[in-house]
Amino acid sequence: LSPVMFSGEAKCFLKYVFFSSGCRYVSKAAAKAQMEFDYDGPSMKTAVPGPRSQELTKQLGDIQNVGAVNFFCNYEESRGNYLVDVDGNRMLDIYTQISSIPIGYNHPALLKLMTNPNNLSTFVNRPALGILPPENFPDKIAESLLSVAPSGMTRVQTMACGSCSNENAYKAMFIWYRNKERGYKTPSDEDHSTCMINQAPGCPDLSILSFMGAFHGRTMGCLATTHSKVIHKLDVPSFDWPIAPFPKLQYPLEEFTRENALEEARCLEEVEDLIVKWRQKGKPVAGIVIEPIQAEGGDNHASPDFFRRLRDIARKHGCAFHVDEVQTGGGGTGKFWAHEHWGMDDPADIVSFSKKLLTGGYYHKDELQADKYPGILSRARGQGTFCAIDICDGATRDTILVKARDKGVLLGGCGDRSIRFRPALVFKEYHVHLLLNIFNDVLANHK
Amino acid sequence: LSPVMFSGEAKCFLKYVFFSSGCRYVSKAAAKAQMEFDYDGPSMKTAVPGPRSQELTKQLGDIQNVGAVNFFCNYEESRGNYLVDVDGNRMLDIYTQISSIPIGYNHPALLKLMTNPNNLSTFVNRPALGILPPENFPDKIAESLLSVAPSGMTRVQTMACGSCSNENAYKAMFIWYRNKERGYKTPSDEDHSTCMINQAPGCPDLSILSFMGAFHGRTMGCLATTHSKVIHKLDVPSFDWPIAPFPKLQYPLEEFTRENALEEARCLEEVEDLIVKWRQKGKPVAGIVIEPIQAEGGDNHASPDFFRRLRDIARKHGCAFHVDEVQTGGGGTGKFWAHEHWGMDDPADIVSFSKKLLTGGYYHKDELQADKYPGILSRARGQGTFCAIDICDGATRDTILVKARDKGVLLGGCGDRSIRFRPALVFKEYHVHLLLNIFNDVLANHK
Numbered sequence: 028l029s030p031v032m033f034s035g036e037a038k039c040f041l042k043y044v045f046f047s048s049g050c051r052y053v054s055k056a057a058a059k060a061q062m063e064f065d066y067d068g069p070s071m072k073t074a075v076p077g078p079r080s081q082e083l084t085k086q087l088g089d090i091q092n093v094g095a096v097n098f099f100c101n102y103e104e105s106r107g108n109y110l111v112d113v114d115g116n117r118m119l120d121i122y123t124q125i126s127s128i129p130i131g132y133n134h135p136a137l138l139k140l141m142t143n144p145n146n147l148s149t150f151v152n153r154p155a156l157g158i159l160p161p162e163n164f165p166d167k168i169a170e171s172l173l174s175v176a177p178s179g180m181t182r183v184q185t186m187a188c189g190s191c192s193n194e195n196a197y198k199a200m201f202i203w204y205r206n207k208e209r210g211y212k213t214p215s216d217e218d219h220s221t222c223m224i225n226q227a228p229g230c231p232d233l234s235i236l237s238f239m240g241a242f243h244g245r246t247m248g249c250l251a252t253t254h255s256k257v258i259h260k261l262d263v264p265s266f267d268w269p270i271a272p273f274p275k276l277q278y279p280l281e282e283f284t285r286e287n288a289l290e291e292a293r294c295l296e297e298v299e300d301l302i303v304k305w306r307q308k309g310k311p312v313a314g315i316v317i318e319p320i321q322a323e324g325g326d327n328h329a330s331p332d333f334f335r336r337l338r339d340i341a342r343k344h345g346c347a348f349h350v351d352e353v354q355t356g357g358g359g360t361g362k363f364w365a366h367e368h369w370g371m372d373d374p375a376d377i378v379s380f381s382k383k384l385l386t387g388g389y390y391h392k393d394e395l396q397a398d399k400y401p402g403i404l405s406r407a408r409g410q411g412t413f414c415a416i417d418i419c420d421g422a423t424r425d426t427i428l429v430k431a432r433d434k435g436v437l438l439g440g441c442g443d444r445s446i447r448f449r450p451a452l453v454f455k456e457y458h459v460h461l462l463l464n465i466f467n468d469v470l471a472n473h474k
Numbered sequence: 475l476s477p478v479m480f481s482g483e484a485k486c487f488l489k490y491v492f493f494s495s496g497c498r499y500v501s502k503a504a505a506k507a508q509m510e511f512d513y514d515g516p517s518m519k520t521a522v523p524g525p526r527s528q529e530l531t532k533q534l535g536d537i538q539n540v541g542a543v544n545f546f547c548n549y550e551e552s553r554g555n556y557l558v559d560v561d562g563n564r565m566l567d568i569y570t571q572i573s574s575i576p577i578g579y580n581h582p583a584l585l586k587l588m589t590n591p592n593n594l595s596t597f598v599n600r601p602a603l604g605i606l607p608p609e610n611f612p613d614k615i616a617e618s619l620l621s622v623a624p625s626g627m628t629r630v631q632t633m634a635c636g637s638c639s640n641e642n643a644y645k646a647m648f649i650w651y652r653n654k655e656r657g658y659k660t661p662s663d664e665d666h667s668t669c670m671i672n673q674a675p676g677c678p679d680l681s682i683l684s685f686m687g688a689f690h691g692r693t694m695g696c697l698a699t700t701h702s703k704v705i706h707k708l709d710v711p712s713f714d715w716p717i718a719p720f721p722k723l724q725y726p727l728e729e730f731t732r733e734n735a736l737e738e739a740r741c742l743e744e745v746e747d748l749i750v751k752w753r754q755k756g757k758p759v760a761g762i763v764i765e766p767i768q769a770e771g772g773d774n775h776a777s778p779d780f781f782r783r784l785r786d787i788a789r790k791h792g793c794a795f796h797v798d799e800v801q802t803g804g805g806g807t808g809k810f811w812a813h814e815h816w817g818m819d820d821p822a823d824i825v826s827f828s829k830k831l832l833t834g835g836y837y838h839k840d841e842l843q844a845d846k847y848p849g850i851l852s853r854a855r856g857q858g859t860f861c862a863i864d865i866c867d868g869a870t871r872d873t874i875l876v877k878a879r880d881k882g883v884l885l886g887g888c889g890d891r892s893i894r895f896r897p898a899l900v901f902k903e904y905h906v907h908l909l910l911n912i913f914n915d916v917l918a919n920h921k
Contacts, residue, residue: 079609087612090620090629092843095604102595102608113609124602137598142589148549151584153832155571157542161549162526162560165534173537182537187635194637194693198710205709214708222707223686225698230712239670246641248694251672260669261661262652263645265677266711385600396539 065107065131070117077114105132126322126354127382156185172388175363177350179373180390189353189381190244193316196377196389197248200314200347201233203395207345207463210407210416211470233313234268234305236298236346240324241273243316243351252316255324269301269312273321274329291333295340302344314347314377315340319365322354331369338374345460347395349377357383393471394464403470406445414448415441423473430469436462512554512578517564524561552579573769573801574829603632619835622810624797626820627837636800636828637691640763643824643836644695647761647794648680650842654792654910657854657863658917680760681715681752683745683793687771688720690763690798699763702771716748716759720768721776738780742787749791761794761824762787766812769801778816785821792907794842796824804830840918841911850917853892861895862888870920877916883909 076084080098087093104111108131110120120132130137140146154161172183184199186192214229222229237243237252244250245259251266253259274291277283302312317337321327341348355365357380366374376395381387406417418424421444428446431438441447450458523531527545534540551558555578557567567579577584587593601608619630631646633639661676669676684690684699691697692706698713700706721738724730749759764784768774788795802812804827813821823842828834853864865871868891875893878885888894897905 083607083609083612087607087615090612090615091631092845094845096607097605099609099611100601100606102599102601103592105595105599110606124600124606127600127602132599133595134598138594141594141598145550147585147588148552148580151581151588152549152552152579153571153574154547154549155574158544159547159557159571160530160534160543162530162546164546165530165537168534168537184538188638190638190641191635191693197694198692201711202709214704218708219704222704222709222712223701224717225707225712225714229704229708230710233711245645246638246693246695247644247698251694254670257661257666257669257676260672261665261676262649262669263677264648264680264713265672267672270671398539398541 066109066117069109069119070115072115075112075114075116075118077112077116079113083113102132107131107134125382126359129357129383129385172384172386172390176390177364177366177374177378178371179375180378180392182393182396183390184388186381186387186389188387189379190246190249192353192379192381192387192389193243193252193349193351194246194248196349196379196391197235197252197314197316199377199389199391199395200235200349201231203347203467204233204311204313204345205231207460207467210463211404211467212407213405232310234266234310235349236269236271236301236305236312236315238271238273238317238321240321240327241316241318242321242323242354243318244353255321267310269305271298271301273324273327274333276328276330287330291329291336294329295333295336298337298340299344302340302346312344312346314349316349316351318351319355319368320360334366334369334374335371338371341376342464343457343460345457345464347376349379349389350375351379353379353381353387356380359383394467396471398471403473409448412448412450412452412454415445416448417442418444418446420444427469427473430472431466434465434469436465513556513564516556516566517562519563520561522559522561522563522565524559524563526560530560549579554578554581572829573806576804576830576832619831619833619837623837624811624813624821624825625818626822627825627839629840629843630837631835633828633834633836635834636826637693637696639800639826639828639834639836640690640699640796640798641693641695643796643826643838644682644699644761644763646824646836646838646842647682647796648678650794650914651680651758651760651792652678654907654914657910658851658914659854659863660852679757681713681757682796683716683718683748683752683759683762685718685720685764685768687768687774688763688765689768689770689801690765691800702768714757716752718745718748720771720774721780723775723777734777738776738783741776742780742783745784745787746791749787749793759791759793761796763796763798765798766802766815767807781813781816781821782818785818788823789911790904790907792904792911794823796826797822798826800826800828800834803827806830841914843918845918850920856895859895859897859899859901862892863895864889865891865893867891874916874920877919878913881912881915883912 076098083099084093084096087096099113101111101113108119109117110132111117120128149161156164168183168185172185173181176183184195186195208231218229220229221227235252237254239254241253242255242259243252245253247263247265250260250263251268254270272294274287274294276287276290280287298315305312315337317334319334338348340346350366352364352366356378357363360368362368364378366378377389377391379387379389403419403423404416405419406415408415418427424440424444424446428438428440439447439449450462523545530546531540531543534543546560548558548560555566556564557579558564567575596608603611615630615632619632620628623630631642633642655678665676667676668674682699684701686701688700689702689706690699692700694710694712697707697710698715701717719741721734721741723734723737727734745762752759762784764781766781785795797813799811799813803825804810807815809815811825813825824836824838826834826836850866850870851863852866853862855862865874871887871891871893875885875887886894886896895909897909
């Protein structure tokens with residue numbers, strides 16, 4: 028890795044990335060070894076793809092689609108910054124497997140981890156992590172993924188790839204949104220029966236707002252938010268979800284300050300318009316998903332201010348805000364997460380990752396965990412703005428009232444264990460979202 | 475593995491499953507070692523979950539959803555048929571990580587493969603297989619996955635997990651179906667522009683027919699065909715796709731021959747009705763997906779005759795037939811693939827796999843590869859049944875005419891390089907599918 032680009036951050040990768048035993052950091056010695064490990068320059072023997080690559084492409088073509096194959100590689104001989112192909116060509120690799128090599132080819136510290144006998148039983152036994160996790164799982168997650176958790180995120184769900192990470196992040200946003208809509212009540216019998224046959228209200232008509240030029244993966248949920256290339260989307264059924272324009276900035280930035288500010292304002296205005304339109308259509312926007320830099324779509328950037336305002340729009344309209352860091356996470360932008368450039372304490376509700384992190388998953392805020400609160404809430408009732416809900420017991424009710432007040436929401440109690448809601452007559456939909464977000468936060472943190 | 479259940483098949487697993495170097499088979503000596511490797515029986519020290527598991531569940535609960543955690547495991551100490559937990563309880567495991575352990579815990583042959591230095595560079599460098607595969611990739615796939623390819627399947631696409639395998643199989647079926655609908659013409663400008671914004675015809679309103687009780691995964695495409703438990707589906711938007719009843723057989727089978735035959739006939743009739751209804755709705759069924767045994771849905775079986783008839787219905791209506799062997803593949807049913815019990819030469823168009831195979835993916839017939847034929851076909855034109863298409867040159871045209879005839883379809887040439895279609899006036903929709911399937915087959919095999 029270029030020491031200029033990354034300064035001290037490069038050596039953090041392994042610490043954060045891998046569920047390593049007794050390998051809490053990569054020492055300076057290891058970083059030095061990596062530098063020495065590099066070849067001294069490119070070395071080209073044939074045109075690329077060379078004859079051996081062409082032969083292998085033909086062979087593979089008999090059993091797989093090879094439309095995208097560039098050439099075949101010799102991964103044993105590849106080192107550091109250099110990828111070696113099967114015809115003996117050695118190339119300085121500035122693409123790194125679509126940004127998926129965490130440090131460099133065959134980094135000695137990674138090789139060591141892979142051959143560490145303590146990690147072996149996890150590799151060969153394929154634990155069903157959700158039901159039968161290994162003993163060291165909580166510690167390893169805490170030492171690795173949680174040690175680089177984005178600001179405001181305390182929970183992480185691991186996944187196998189980037190598409191699965193985004194798919195499941197979307198599901199978490201839908202569940203969170205429906206819970207808000209239901210007032211955190213237990214789902215109804217109708218919810219249960221209709222979801223089994225793909226119908227509303229069990230499978231609700233909710234949407235995710237994405238941006239033109241975005242790439243969030245190729246499974247069908249992700250694909251409905253991907254708008255980068257025809258080849259990804261053509262012939263696959265999709266959802267009628269809103270798509271906003273991503274700013275097209277003019278460069279050099281310092282010469283187009285005014286134009287770019289106007290362009291970003293235009294895109295943000297369109298985002299709000301789409302949220303309102305889709306709500307009116309009966310397909311409310313449960314979440315907004317965005318890449319900090321649109322990579323597949325053309326390396327399109329926007330200013331930190333754009334993202335901060337977008338975050339505010341999401342909050343105002345009660346949409347979850349999902350930052351997709353599958354391509355940008357892991358140090359490539361000069362920060363561990365690209366969203367750190369925005370300088371926010373509360374940059375997102377969900378941050379997904381994969382690629383350089385060699386595993387996949389998403390971080391999320393407490394209130395976006397899939398757990399429900401059926402043990403706490405019951406008997407939701409009301410007429411107009413005159414509403415109430417019962418809490419499991421009086422003491423819990425009182426605690427919730429105090430905690431909500433500490434977060435800036437005034438509620439009243441009534442009866443032994445009820446909470447009464449008496450909003451003003453000028454209470455708007457976004458006030459509802461404000462209330463429910465904070466109320467949810469209180470419930471999520473209730474132990 | 476119980477020698478009673480598997481006889482000679484157990485030792486085939488590794489050969490087929492893993493991209494092994496110089497490990498083409500597991501010798502009898504290795505199989506013997508595996509038997510000796512087992513503990514001699516269960517040994518329970520505490521109630522399950524024991525105190526250590528409870529402590530770890532609490533710890534993990536702070537960072538992840540632990541609603542599904544049973545207990546924590548000691549994978550280092552687990553061996554063969556026995557799973558050891560963190561409280562020292564040793565259990566005879568008849569669930570094997572939801573059927574995902576290919577042989578037994580910590581099988582010495584698997585450990586050896588994982589520590590083989592020749593495999594190491596593939597593990598640590600995470601090749602982007604679609605664009606930069608390693609040199610041994612074609613050979614390894616041929617030696618492993620293709621050596622157990624289902625009957626009639628010559629191609630395999632690898633994936634990382636079961637959900638991704640099914641998602642991409644569905645996409646292959648949609649693309650195949652749309653190509654048929656387009657008469658193998660190049661997609662139009664309208665196809666291109668509409669697909670980028672999730673609208674038809676680029677993102678067509680096609681459907682996949684699935685069965686009540688099915689489980690095909692949790693990403694949003696798979697989830698639209700999953701109908702086993704509320705917890706998988708609730709609150710996630712879905713597609714309006716047809717769902718057929720899966721036969722409910724009465725046991726013992728020999729006492730209910732007539733009832734079960736009627737039940738299976740009822741379900742098949744419903745399948746045909748749904749295909750017709752959804753076509754009329756404007757959401758044609760591009761594919762039918764089914765598990766040979768519905769596992770998650772309750773271990774529901776149907777007779778080989780049921781599956782053979784279902785396969786015929788798919789063929790008659792021009793739907794692709796996708797057999798999901800994610801849970802059943804790899805030997806657990808006494809055959810390597812459960813569909814082998816149906817005794818068919820042409821059991822499916824697509825077979826997906828994962829779990830026991832330690833990788834994921836799907837096998838498919840030639841005509842379901844995502845490649846198009848823009849270089850071969852052009853100028854599709856016609857009025858009513860009076861249609862024609864041009865072929866790249868006269869020689870190719872003549873070859874295609876002969877090959878189609880060899881497969882039982884009579885076509886005529888006209889002009890230098892055109893094919894003319896002059897079907898009878900009693901030519902029905904299913905004749906169109908018949909024609910297009912065979913025509914596609916000819917084009918797919920054209921080199």
